[in-house]
Each structure stands twice: as structure tokens, then as C-alpha cells.
Amino acid sequence: MQLQIILVLIGTLSLSLAHEFRLRNNCPFTVWPGLLGNPGKETPLRGGFQLNKYESKTFHVGRGWGGRIWPRRDCDGNGHCVSGDCGNKIECNGAGGVPPASLAEFTLDGWGDQDYYDVSLVDGYNLPIKINLIPGTYRKTNNGKYDCTPAGCYRDLNEICPNELAVKQNGWTVACKSACAAFNTDEYCCRGAHNTPQTCKSSNWPHNYPAIYKQACPEAYSYAYDDELSTFTCHGNPETGYEVVFCP
Known part of the structure; x- marks a missing residue:
């Protein structure tokens, strides 16, 4: 009986310390x-x-967790989704989503117990998405713009997606590709000779597609080296909680 009580207390403590x-x-x-x-x-x-x-759903992860969350649209009975598909299955079980898809990304409890989070359009876009912080679970350290504040892309970019990047279904744009996915060049994909922040600058591209994303969603990643205006940080109190909202 005492062992059962101890195990319950350990489980409760573990949950209370989880994100x-x-x-x-x-x-x-x-x-x-x-x-x-x-x-x-x-x-x-x-x-x-x-x-x-x-609807909403709640879950917990342990300290030091990192990963991504993305929305999938128009999934059928076989598990195939028009955007964000992870291999024709509802439970992805370790498979990533096929671009284009809007991403919420997290790296928790890093150096100095600091969390890092962002919304990324590097893999393209399919739905508006927002990361909120759960009140009472965090503490600000500098009150800066990127210190424990919401991150997201709130505008419907499908409405302004260039035709050459658009994914269409029944005549409607349902997702917007990245330039890398659409054209697969080293320049657009920030690889090869263009794999550093100095050599991969969207302003030098043949067409500055990330500027379309950045103007509409200024605090979301628009391409691989868009860190300065896109990365958010926070410290837990004791462990930060997050809400990810689709269509905020």
C-alpha cells in the first residue's frame, strides 16, 4: 500500500513538473x-x-522536450490529408508532415532553463496558427518583444499566395508552398554555396518570395535564416505551458 502511494506521488510530481x-x-x-x-x-x-x-485537447511533455506541431487539412477516411499529410495515416507515429504546412516549433529547457519557440513558414503555409503562453506558468526576464509573448501567423496567406506557389483543390488555394519546395534550387533552399546567413539572403533572390510571408506575418519565420525577427524565448514558473491555436 505504501509503495502504491509513493508511486502515485511520484507520478503526480512528474506531471506537475511537465510542460x-x-x-x-x-x-x-x-x-x-x-x-x-x-x-x-x-x-x-x-x-x-x-x-x-x-474543440481542444490537452497533453503533457517532460522537461527538455523539443518538437513541432502542425495542422493537417481535409483528411479522408484513409488518413490522406490534402496538406500536412504524414503518409496516409491519422496517427503520424514519428513521421513528419509533407510541406506545405504551418509549423509551431519548440525547444524547451535549454541553456539557462530557457525555452525557445516560434511559428515557421519555412515549409510553407496551410492555416493561420498562434502560440499563446498559459497564464501563471512563466516568468518574463526582460519584458522584450520576444520575451514570453505570443508568436504566430494570423493572416490567411492562401488569399495572397502567388499562383506559382499555390496548392489548389477544386479551384481554391488550400496551401502555399515555399520557394524551395516550388523551385528546388540551392539559392531558394539555402544549400550548397548558399548555406550560410551571409550567402542566403532572400533580398538577393531572383524573386523575394519570403517578403510576401514576412509582410503578412512579420513575427514568423519566412525562410531558413530568418532568426532575428522570429525566435521567442521564455522561462518557466516552474514549467511553461503553451496553447497552440489553429485559426486564431
Whole structure:
């Protein structure tokens, strides 16, 4: 009996020290979130599930977790999704999403117990997305613009997506590719001779596609080396909790 009590107390303490995540679907249609842990990190909820309109789901991850969360759209009974698909299955189980898809990215409890988080459009865009911090779970350290503040892309970029980047279904744009995915060149993909911040500058590209994303969503990553205006940090109190909202 005493052993059972000890195990319950250990479990309760472990949960209290874990990071809480809340996923909320504010879209007027069903979304299928995809989840993927970084190498060596757990993948929560078997990597994916169905989230009906205006529904929420909560889960916890341990200290030091890192990974990504993305929305999938228009998934059928076979698990195939029009955007963000992870291999024709609802539970991604360690598979990433096929671009284009909007990403919420996290690296928790890093150097100095600091969390890093961002919304990335490097892999393209399919839905508006926002990262909120759960009140009472964090502490600000400098009150700066990127210190424990919401991150996101709130505008529907499908409305302004250039035709050469657009993914269409029944005549409607349902996702917007990155220039790398659309053209697969070293310059657009920041690889080869263009694999450093100095040699991969979107302002020097043949067409500055990231500027379209950046003007609409100034605090989201628009391409690989867009760190300065896109990375957010926070410290837990004791462990930071996050809410990821689709269609904020």
C-alpha cells in the first residue's frame, strides 16, 4: 500500500513538473493536428488525431522536450490529408508532415532553463496558427518583444499566395508552398554555396518570395535564416505551458 502511494506521488510530481500543451481548433471545420518529437524526444499522442471545430485537447511533455506541431487539412477516411499529410495515416507515429504546412516549433529547457519557440513558414503555409503562453506558468526576464509573448501567423496567406506557389483543390488555394519546395534550387533552399546567413539572403533572390510571408506575418519565420525577427524565448514558473491555436 505504501509503495502504491509513493508511486502515485511520484507520478503526480512528474506531471506537475511537465510542460502542459493545449491544442485548440478555432477553425469552423475539422483539423487533424500532427505532432513530431525532435530526434531522441517523445512524440505525444502517437503523433496525430482529429480535432473537430472549436474543440481542444490537452497533453503533457517532460522537461527538455523539443518538437513541432502542425495542422493537417481535409483528411479522408484513409488518413490522406490534402496538406500536412504524414503518409496516409491519422496517427503520424514519428513521421513528419509533407510541406506545405504551418509549423509551431519548440525547444524547451535549454541553456539557462530557457525555452525557445516560434511559428515557421519555412515549409510553407496551410492555416493561420498562434502560440499563446498559459497564464501563471512563466516568468518574463526582460519584458522584450520576444520575451514570453505570443508568436504566430494570423493572416490567411492562401488569399495572397502567388499562383506559382499555390496548392489548389477544386479551384481554391488550400496551401502555399515555399520557394524551395516550388523551385528546388540551392539559392531558394539555402544549400550548397548558399548555406550560410551571409550567402542566403532572400533580398538577393531572383524573386523575394519570403517578403510576401514576412509582410503578412512579420513575427514568423519566412525562410531558413530568418532568426532575428522570429525566435521567442521564455522561462518557466516552474514549467511553461503553451496553447497552440489553429485559426486564431
